[in-house]
Amino acid sequence: MSNVGKVLLQTLKDLVEDELKEFKFHLRQDVPEVSPRFRRGELENTTLTDIIGQMENRYCHKTMAVTLYILKKMERNDLVEELQLAQARGVLLHQPTPGAGHAEPAIRVIQEKLRANLKNKTERILQRTSVLLSSIYTDVEIIDAAMPNETAVKCTDIFNEIQTYLSAGRLLQETLSPGQWSALVFVLLMSEDIQEVFDLKKYARSDEGVQRLLPVVKNTKTALLDQCNLTEGCCGALASVLCSDSSNLSHLDLSNNNLQDTGAELLFTAMASHGCKLETLQLTRCNLTDGSCGALSKALLSRGSRLTELNLHSNSYVLLGPLSSALADPYCRLEKLDLGYNRLEAAAVQVVCSGLSGRLRSLNLSGSNLGVPRVTVTSTELDGSPQKRSKLDASAHSDGLTTLCEALQRPRCRLEWLGLRACSLGTATVEPLCIALASPHCPLRELDLRSNSLGDVAARGLAEALGSQHCGLERLQLGWNEVTHSGAERLAVVLAGPYGRLQELELDHNPMGDLGAKALFARLANPHCKLRMLGLGGCTLTEACCGDLATALCRTEMRELELSSNDLGDLGVRALSAGLEDTNCKLEKLGLSGCQDTNCKLQKLCMDHGGEIRMKAGLQKYACWLTLDQDTMYRYLSVSDGKLIRGEREMPYPERPERFDVWAQVLCREGLTGRCYWEAEWSGRGIEMGVAYAEIGRKGTSKECALGRNASSWSLNCLGGYFSVFHDKLEVELAPPLTRSRRVGVYLDWPAGVLSYYSLPPLSPNGATTNMELTHLHTFHTAFINPLFPGFWLVSDSSVRLCQHALPLEVH
Incomplete structure (x- = not known):
């Protein structure tokens, strides 16, 4: 192979399987840029090395030009740029093949x-x-x-x-x-000015990389050091940069690194220095606890602190005690604070409320314990025996919300954005919030209440508050709240009210049906309606409401509409298309899964991946195919007759670093990042169905290896006649479904941070079911950061099979 071929091989190795198929497809096209073209069958079962070799034989000196043309057609401009640099560099085309020392x-x-x-x-x-x-x-x-x-x-x-x-x-x-x-x-460092952005991930992912490249970090305004396998070992060096008078660093992202409290304390101490210019700090998922609050409080109280934005999302904060004085201090410049998906109790919310009379304008408390009590795991047995449980005190869980709502009504409160997603609020606890929204002093403009099971009663209360002349709310997110047509009809009345200011309303995944949607569409043309965005994805809509929507689109100022995950059918899409073609329609963005209308004149048409499968009813439209990864399989697990079985005989699997050696678990090969749905049916003593990041531990008895017992995984436990869900060190016991079915459905909406479990009726002997009613068991809400791999844990004498169109279970 020539030097050019070697450069091509080194560059094109980044093409995934589907991209390689597309590359072959372009080589078969009858166009002047790829002449003479390959015939069908000539490139079948060929490796990348074979393809490049055949290209050099056919195109000779034109091989590079043909490759560049195809990569441009594939929109892989990164690889185009890389090859063009190699051409311009010249010397690289005459170097030995890049290998282990290609630097x-x-x-x-x-x-x-x-x-x-x-x-x-x-x-x-x-x-x-x-x-x-x-x-x-x-x-x-x-x-x-x-x-x-x-x-x-x-x-x-x-x-x-x-x-x-x-x-x-x-x-x-x-x-x-x-x-x-x-x-x-x-x-x-060879740039004309101070660098705007430095991304460490492009060069190194280690503590050594940070320490070696400190001069570069010091010379940049924004340093992206997230997901770089950093530990507290590099925090001392970073702290020296923050303290330096000559440092230009104002925005620092250290998310998804194992810094722990010791590392964070070094950073917080440095932030108190007068030389520190830091304005934004991102510390999402850094394994931080209340132990770091003291140092953080001192940093925020420092007269020299310039910090205006702090992200502590997905850590393990519980009480936040020392922060109370800092947030209430007039010298604290913090304007945006993200504490979402920690373990905040009511006392912590009261601490945060002390800062609502200061400069705070954005506050995220999503995932906080403001509603029903949680359950803490006290012990877990490897043999699958029932775990001991101790429930938290259920008293005064609404005190945090009450304190928060009182703070919103203070004249000095400046809060404009509030996130209360997945706070277990429920119907009974939302009344103080409705009172606060109708208060003349409440400054809120945006409110996120998704995933709280509020129901119609709470929706009507919120509608009444929105109709108040004092309510200034402009954006409301109410997705996943079990709002039916009754609640939707009440919200629709507010849209046409004289005092309504709402511009964005998100009601995704509420079972309102066509009746609720029609009530909303009827108000869109009202001159008082200021709505510009409406989200109705997954609201069980059908073609029956599309005519009303088409009529409304011709008389509304709305710019964005979300209708994904609804069964509109061909007739519904045609009716909707007629409205879109009207010259008075001002819609610019439409979410419509499965739509293939080429006459659509929208600026942007959002379409989910998939074809016919998206037209299926319910969650099955997101059905995905899963394959067990034998390289991860515990040695006493095996597949027989299409089932995964835990037996007494050790299987002769080869030793692999990714294999579970103590926990009776296996992961699937597919890393999921979109909307996906799968089902499984189990028998025997019990199983756990979960999802995990690839980083989950594999060796030893540590809970870092067990599904649901660490921060890298989530699981549903079906054992001994009861159901419970696990994540990290928390367990929530669930009420068992009325039916004794052992069939479970799992729905993952990775972008939205949703993982839901459902109980389903058992399959019939022929592998089919006529009753697709799903009984909701539990929903996790979080911010996923990496692909999730489905997995199973089996108790002894148990088995499970994936319900994939009644086809046998595949193992690779």
Whole structure:
């Protein structure tokens, strides 16, 4: 294989299987740019190496041009840019094949260019006192006075293409020497001004990478260090950057790193320094607890603190005690605070409320314990015996919400955005919130109440508050709240009211049906209606409401409409299309799963992946195919007659680092990130059905390896006649379904952070069922950050099978 072929092989290895199929497809097209084309069958069962070899035999010197043409057609502009840089670099096309040390060619390019320029242009400097290279290469043009016709050269002309090459992720698998780290820092600092954004993930993902590249972090305004496998070991070095008067860092993202309290305390201490310019700090999912609150409080109280935005989403805060004085202090500049999906109790909410008389304008308390009590796991047995439980005190759980609502009515409160998603509010606890919304002093403009099971009674209370002349709410999110047509009809009346200010209303996944939708559509044309966005995804709508909607679209100012996950059918889509084609229709964005209408004149048409399967009723439209990954399978698990079985005989599986060696578990091969649905039916003593990140532990008895017992997984336990759900160190016991079915459905909406479990009627002997009624068991609400892999844990003498159109279970 030629040097060009080797460069192509190195670049195209990033193509996934489907992209490689598309690449082959373009090679078979009868177009001048791919001539002579390959015939059907010539590229069947060929590897990437074979494809490149055949291309070189057919196209010779045109191979690179053909590859660039196809990559542009595939919209893989990143690979196009990479190959064009390789062409421009020239020297790379004559280097040995990049392998384990493919950083060396880039280092040699840097060294050769530096050596030539330093020798020819700055020889007089080298002969005197030594000077740092970074102070030699400035914005001054390097021109030899003796040669006035010479072309001017800027430092950016030398280093821009090298920076682009290095930022393509080529160094992530390398072990760099100290000299190579120094060269990399030198190149990254060669810019005309202070860098706007530095993304560590493009170069290194380790504590060493941060420490080696500190000069670059110091010279940037925004440093993205999230998901880089960092620990508290790098926080001391970062703290030194924050304290430095010469640092330009104002926005820092350290999310999804295991910093723990010790690392966070170093950062918070540095933030108290007068030299710290930090304005935004992201610490989502960093394993932080109340132990770091003391240092954080001191930082916020510092006269020199400039911090206006703090994200502590998905950590393990519970009480927040020391923060009370800081949030209430007039010197605290914090305007946006995200405490979503921690473990906040009512006392913590009262602490946060102390800051509502300050500068706080945005507050996220989603996932806080403001409603029903939770259950804490006290012990878990490996053999599947019933776990011991101790319930938390249920008293005064609404005190936090009451305190919050009272704070919203204070004249000095400035809060404009409030997130209370998945706070278990329920119908009975929402009344104080309705009173606050109707208060003349309440400043709220946006409110997120999704996933609280509020029901129609609460919806009517909210509607009454929205109709108040004092309510200034402009955006309301009520998805996943069991609102039926009755609640929707009451909300519709408010839209046409004289005092209504609502511009965005999200009611996704509420079973309002056509009656509720028609009531809403009827008010859209009212001159008092200010609605610009309406979300009705998954609201059990049919074609019966589409005519009303088409009529309304011709007389409304609405710009965005979400109708995904509804069974509108062909007739409904046609009726809707007629409204869209009207010249008076101002809609710009429509979410409509499965729509293939080519006459749609919208600026943006949002369509979910999938074809006919999206036209199925209910959650089955999101059915996905799962395959058990044998490389993760516990040695006493096996597949027989289409079932996963836990037996007494150890299977001769090869040793794998990803295999569970103690816990009787297995994961599926598919990492899910969209909307997905699957079912399973079990028998025997019991099982757990869960999902996990790939990072879940595999070896030993630690709970870091067990589904649902850590921060990397979620699970439903079906054992001993009861149901319960687990996540991290929390367990919630569920009321068993009325039917004794052992069939469970799982729905994942990864973008929305929703994981729901349902009980289903048993399958008939032929593998089918005529009754598709789902009984809701539990829904997790969180912010997923990585693909989720479905998995199972089996108690001894138990089995489970996936209900995939009654086909046998596949194992790979």
